[in-house]
Amino acid sequence: MCGIFAYTGNKGKNASTVLLDGLLSLEYRGYDSAGMYLPESGSVRSTGAVSMLRKKVPKNFKGHSGIAHLRWATHGEPTEKNAHPHQDCSGNVWVVHNGIIENFKELKVGLEANGHTFRSDSDTEVIAHLVEEHLKKTKDFEKAALKALREIRGTYGIALQYKKEPEMVIGARMGSPVVLGLGEGEHFIASDPSPILPHTRTVVFLEDGEVAVITPKKHTIHKLAGDPVKRKATRIDWSAEESQKGGYEHFMLKEIMEGPEVLQNTVRGRLLPDKGLAKLGGLESVTKQLARINRIIIVGCGTAYYAGLVGEYMLEEHVGIPVEVELGSEFRYRKPVINDRTIVLAISQSGETADTLEAIREAKRRGALALGIVNTVSSTIARTTDAGVYNHAGPEIGVASTKAFISQMTALALLTLFLGRQRASATPEQASASRRREMSVVEGRDIAHALQELPQKMQTILDNRKAIEKLAIKYAKSRDFLYIGRKYNYPIAFEGALKLKEISYIHAEGCGAGEMKHGSLAMIDEHFPTMAIVPADSVYDKMLSNIQQIKARKGPVIALASEGDTEVGKIADDVIYVPHTIEMLMPILNIIPLQLFAYYFAREKGLNVDRPRNLAKSVTVE
Numbered sequence: 001m002c003g004i005f006a007y008t009g010n011k012g013k014n015a016s017t018v019l020l021d022g023l024l025s026l027e028y029r030g031y032d033s034a035g036m037y038l039p040e041s042g043s044v045r046s047t048g049a050v051s052m053l054r055k056k057v058p059k060n061f062k063g064h065s066g067i068a069h070l071r072w073a074t075h076g077e078p079t080e081k082n083a084h085p086h087q088d089c090s091g092n093v094w095v096v097h098n099g100i101i102e103n104f105k106e107l108k109v110g111l112e113a114n115g116h117t118f119r120s121d122s123d124t125e126v127i128a129h130l131v132e133e134h135l136k137k138t139k140d141f142e143k144a145a146l147k148a149l150r151e152i153r154g155t156y157g158i159a160l161q162y163k164k165e166p167e168m169v170i171g172a173r174m175g176s177p178v179v180l181g182l183g184e185g186e187h188f189i190a191s192d193p194s195p196i197l198p199h200t201r202t203v204v205f206l207e208d209g210e211v212a213v214i215t216p217k218k219h220t221i222h223k224l225a226g227d228p229v230k231r232k233a234t235r236i237d238w239s240a241e242e243s244q245k246g247g248y249e250h251f252m253l254k255e256i257m258e259g260p261e262v263l264q265n266t267v268r269g270r271l272l273p274d275k276g277l278a279k280l281g282g283l284e285s286v287t288k289q290l291a292r293i294n295r296i297i298i299v300g301c302g303t304a305y306y307a308g309l310v311g312e313y314m315l316e317e318h319v320g321i322p323v324e325v326e327l328g329s330e331f332r333y334r335k336p337v338i339n340d341r342t343i344v345l346a347i348s349q350s351g352e353t354a355d356t357l358e359a360i361r362e363a364k365r366r367g368a369l370a371l372g373i374v375n376t377v378s379s380t381i382a383r384t385t386d387a388g389v390y391n392h393a394g395p396e397i398g399v400a401s402t403k404a405f406i407s408q409m410t411a412l413a414l415l416t417l418f419l420g421r422q423r424a425s426a427t428p429e430q431a432s433a434s435r436r437r438e439m440s441v442v443e444g445r446d447i448a449h450a451l452q453e454l455p456q457k458m459q460t461i462l463d464n465r466k467a468i469e470k471l472a473i474k475y476a477k478s479r480d481f482l483y484i485g486r487k488y489n490y491p492i493a494f495e496g497a498l499k500l501k502e503i504s505y506i507h508a509e510g511c512g513a514g515e516m517k518h519g520s521l522a523m524i525d526e527h528f529p530t531m532a533i534v535p536a537d538s539v540y541d542k543m544l545s546n547i548q549q550i551k552a553r554k555g556p557v558i559a560l561a562s563e564g565d566t567e568v569g570k571i572a573d574d575v576i577y578v579p580h581t582i583e584m585l586m587p588i589l590n591i592i593p594l595q596l597f598a599y600y601f602a603r604e605k606g607l608n609v610d611r612p613r614n615l616a617k618s619v620t621v622e
């Protein structure tokens with residue numbers, strides 16, 4: 001989730017100062033490098049935070065307009081070379097971009113054939129070259145930009161500048177937010193209103209497929225096809241901090257609400273639904289080795305560990321490969337039996353968790369192929385593993401992991417599809433060595449189609465969050481909570497309990513529903529509620545009888561059930577309904593109500609949900 005900010009004005013302000021100050025308020029979106037371009041002074045870029053960029057800005061770096069960027073790497077390492085703004089060959093067209101250009105490889109090949117030379121590994125750079133290419137035919141910057149934008153596929157929030165039209169900035173939106181700020185004698189373009197608010201509170205939000213042109217005196221908006229758009233301006237009453245939270249009270253809620261978008265970003269460009277295949281570019285370099293593996297060990301900590309447990313069910317059921325899931329902190333001190341047919345797969349949002357990192361180093365020492373499912377590009381774990389899959393969830397600010405968990409499970413589903421269908425392309429010798437089960441095209445298609453439908457289904461859960469809020473308030477005086485589930489939802493019981501305990505500080509415990517009778521059931525009485533995850537899956541009947549066992553001990557039960565279930569409401573005290581999907585993807589939907597429940601529960605207790613006591617976002621110590 002990068003941040004863009006652009007300014008043009010005739011009020012005597014120095015664009016360099018306006019842009020640097022604005023970037024600071026976008027830093028919450030995550031950063032690994034930053035940069036800006038002023039037609040009157042040139043460009044400056046730096047790795048690290050805005051403070052690092054500020055140090056590099058020369059004294060005479062001045063102008064009336066410019067574009068600026070904070071990068072959170074997706075394509076290419078977080079180096080100065082890959083930092084935005086990116087330029088064309090002539091150094092006249094400059095671009096900053098938030099999002100992913102899906103067809104950048106095809107476009108780049110075509111542009112290189114036409115003589116363009118690329119300076120970076122970033123997907124963004126193609127935009128500048130495409131505009132340059134069109135400027136050869138039309139001298140009109142606006143027309144050339146429109147033509148270029150029509151050729152790119154993917155997501156973008158963009159700001160473009162042309163040295164020969166220094167007063168003009170062109171902005172465009174497709175899937176990544178863009179807002180215009182309308183001041184007197186000055187206009188702005190940004191990823192969210194926070195950098196604009198110190199200058200003006202009058203803004204216009206662009207919609208997907210819209211292009212805006214700003215100069216100090218005016219702004220115009222067009223559709224990509226060229227039709228003009230008339231949109232009323234909005235007055236923002238939020239503070240800059242509220243605007244960073246997208247108008248939500250906390251980052252945690254904002255990040256839960258981002259779930260459908262995160263799902264789309266993790267899956268984007270990686271599914272061939274009709275062929276029932278997943279395409280994982282990050283694993284291309286190890287495809288041959290993957291065809292002969294016969295064991296997977298997943299390592300992670302906390303939430304990432306629970307995602308790994310969900311992955312264990314997915315991979316064993318659909319790929320037929322033995323999987324073990326280990327806590328990083330335990331694995332590193334064991335003497336694991338590993339050989340060159342073993343994958344050790346690290347799951348980590350931050351990519352810096354010390355225990356997971358050491359586990360991966362240990363696995364590599366013992367000859368395993370080390371893979372990663374990592375959210376932070378070029379983090380230590382990403383660099384230490386041999387290959388991997390990036391989550392593309394964007395930076396997570398709330399300490400309690402929510403959207404990263406969604407993307408971790410989604411990446412595991414993609415990996416399941418990738419490995420399950422891979423055998424078809426392996427040699428018979430490799431196939432028999434790996435003893436894997438072949439996933440049929442039909443099964444592959446079912447998984448791919450179900451994955452495509454998940455964002456919409458997740459949105460309906462989020463739209464009904466009021467009902468979950470009410471329930472959380474009803475139970476907010478509880479001092480204990482048991483979470484139970486089976487099979488795919490067994491890890492979800494643990495993750496649901498973790499969410500509640502870490503932000504509300506009450507005792508919450510996850511338990512395999514079948515395991516209750518071996519101990520945990522003793523705790524149950526009328527003051528000890530249970531959250532039972534009981535979707536319409538292959539263990540539904542077993543879950544119903546586990547709920548009966550709790551009711552027989554007078555324990556209150558909230559059931560998380562599939563829409564259309566008419567049975568569970570007869571025994572549970574409260575029911576949260578969730579749309580149906582295939583069994584292996586159910587955890588991805590079921591965790592959403594549990595994240596929301598924990599959020600509203602802790603908020604009701606007046607706690608700081610974004611920064612729970614005693615915890616850090618990235619645990620780089622043992």
Ligand code: F6R
Pocket residue numbers: 301302303304305347348349350351352353356399400401402498499502617618619
């Ligand atoms: C819980 C939580 C932690 C992390 C764990 C691993 O909400 O956030 O349990 O999941 O510290 O962190 P990463 O994924 O960064 O390795």
